[in-house]
Amino acid sequence: MHVSIVGSGYVGTTIAACLADLGHEVVNVEIDEDIVATINAGEAPIHESGLEERIAEHAGTNLRATTDYAAVRDTDVTFLCLPTPQADDGSLDLAVMRAGAESLGRALATKNDDHLVVVKSTVLPGTTEDVVGPILEDESGKHVGDDLELAMNPEFLRMGTAVTDFLEPDKVVVGATSDDAAATLRELYAPILSREETDLVETDIREAELIKYANNAFLASKVSLVNELGNIAKAYGADAYEVLEAVGLDDRISERFMRSGLGWGGSCFPKDVDALRAGAREQGYDPALLDAVVAVNDAQPRRLVDSLAAHVDLEDARITVLGLSFKPGTDDIRKSRALDVIEYLQDRGAAVVAYDPVAMENVRPMYPDVEYAESATDALADADGAVVATDWPEFDDLAFGGMAQRVVVDGRRIDVDETELDVYEGLTW
Ligand SMILES: NC(=O)c1ccc[n+]([C@@H]2O[C@H](COP(=O)([O-])OP(=O)(O)OC[C@H]3O[C@@H](n4cnc5c(N)ncnc54)[C@H](O)[C@@H]3O)[C@@H](O)[C@H]2O)c1
Numbered sequence: 001m002h003v004s005i006v007g008s009g010y011v012g013t014t015i016a017a018c019l020a021d022l023g024h025e026v027v028n029v030e031i032d033e034d035i036v037a038t039i040n041a042g043e044a045p046i047h048e049s050g051l052e053e054r055i056a057e058h059a060g061t062n063l064r065a066t067t068d069y070a071a072v073r074d075t076d077v078t079f080l081c082l083p084t085p086q087a088d089d090g091s092l093d094l095a096v097m098r099a100g101a102e103s104l105g106r107a108l109a110t111k112n113d114d115h116l117v118v119v120k121s122t123v124l125p126g127t128t129e130d131v132v133g134p135i136l137e138d139e140s141g142k143h144v145g146d147d148l149e150l151a152m153n154p155e156f157l158r159m160g161t162a163v164t165d166f167l168e169p170d171k172v173v174v175g176a177t178s179d180d181a182a183a184t185l186r187e188l189y190a191p192i193l194s195r196e197e198t199d200l201v202e203t204d205i206r207e208a209e210l211i212k213y214a215n216n217a218f219l220a221s222k223v224s225l226v227n228e229l230g231n232i233a234k235a236y237g238a239d240a241y242e243v244l245e246a247v248g249l250d251d252r253i254s255e256r257f258m259r260s261g262l263g264w265g266g267s268c269f270p271k272d273v274d275a276l277r278a279g280a281r282e283q284g285y286d287p288a289l290l291d292a293v294v295a296v297n298d299a300q301p302r303r304l305v306d307s308l309a310a311h312v313d314l315e316d317a318r319i320t321v322l323g324l325s326f327k328p329g330t331d332d333i334r335k336s337r338a339l340d341v342i343e344y345l346q347d348r349g350a351a352v353v354a355y356d357p358v359a360m361e362n363v364r365p366m367y368p369d370v371e372y373a374e375s376a377t378d379a380l381a382d383a384d385g386a387v388v389a390t391d392w393p394e395f396d397d398l399a400f401g402g403m404a405q406r407v408v409v410d411g412r413r414i415d416v417d418e419t420e421l422d423v424y425e426g427l428t429w
């Protein structure tokens, strides 16, 4: 099938490379010329396991990128993978989606055949049919249900494991305006849907849109609940990880997403939970539980810094922050809890030295007064204390001998040889 993908960020690039891998003819339409040039050179514009080799294999054959929207006319289906960020008040900002839909609609105006447009971006119920659809109709002169079909196909991939998550998902959710649209997506995803482990959920567009938010709200709430239970466990002198491991053996609860600590960050949970809260309020519902989920999450970085301050006078102290990305396996720092930790440390007068295997260049412009080290060991040299903000595997079994004061507060439960340290404290254990 001929597929165009509008937006070549984390999602658009991943699904383009994966769909090319499944044998489709894929073109990425992206406004950023650097990203276009990178993909056409056979390289990955983002750090994501398994992506670089797939782009290298398919670029120039069945994968290409362009800034020219006209490319969509030679395709059967277009995925909109544009960002859906937060406005200042936390609500969903659709400006980029509107702009992308306008450009796409204009390009489709001179396409003679029918076209299917699939919204992949995370959007609140009603956006696909009431915002994107009308813009496409106005700009293209085509009509939904006639020569233009709409579908909503939310994406559940996680950063760091994006390629395998996309190719081996638990579920594919398709909300469509017609049986034809759903059939096209079934055909496109046939190799994925043939997996026994992958369920296909066919539903209406509004439900597909909300399934994505409900999924993220559930997972974010689970981690906040786990953090609240972790904070309570620690107050009792109990180990939250032992407690929750046992709780997770209950099938109804599950062992996954049970790691307490510094809380959730990233480009999705924070903005999606906020958009759902704002959307709920707009609909006249007060989302008290989701408000608390955010409050618990926002408190964890300060708790980490307070724990360190109980052992180290932070004024003028040299403090190491291990890990900057919002989770291991990615260079994405959006809403990373590590950034809150840096700010709280600096507020209290500490000089921060940071290390992350891949995310330092993304943080440097935001925090030019932080010292960036070449390795975790360098970062720890002469430090008066350290905090663990991201559970990168390379932090397991670190040597802490070079620290001036061997005090470590761990927000992520890495493997530490405690005998090497004077103080080792876990945030929730
Ligand atoms: N990142 C994830 O893990 C993830 C997972 C599932 C769903 N989502 C959702 O998918 C959507 C995209 O997320 P992302 O993380 O890939 O965003 P991103 O910011 O990484 O990428 C978006 C890309 O769109 C490009 N762009 C902006 N305006 C454009 C235009 N008018 N025409 C063409 N290209 C344009 C940008 O230059 C950028 O490269 C969001 O709704 C997000 O919530 C993200």
Ligand SMILES: O=c1ccn([C@@H]2O[C@H](COP(=O)(O)OP(=O)(O)O[C@H]3O[C@H](CO)[C@@H](O)[C@H](O)[C@H]3O)[C@@H](O)[C@H]2O)c(=O)[nH]1
Residues within 6 Å of the ligand: 122, 155, 156, 157, 158, 159, 160, 216, 219, 223, 256, 257, 258, 259, 260, 261, 262, 263, 264, 265, 266, 267, 268, 269, 272, 326, 327
């Ligand atoms: O037990 C856990 C699991 C996760 N986290 C934190 O939660 C955040 C999010 O982690 P994860 O869900 O693995 O990463 P994302 O890439 O943000 O993926 C989420 O957001 C994506 C964008 O919507 C969805 O597609 C995915 O299904 C959803 O898991 C990170 O800061 C993690 O450190 C914990 O603190 N404890």
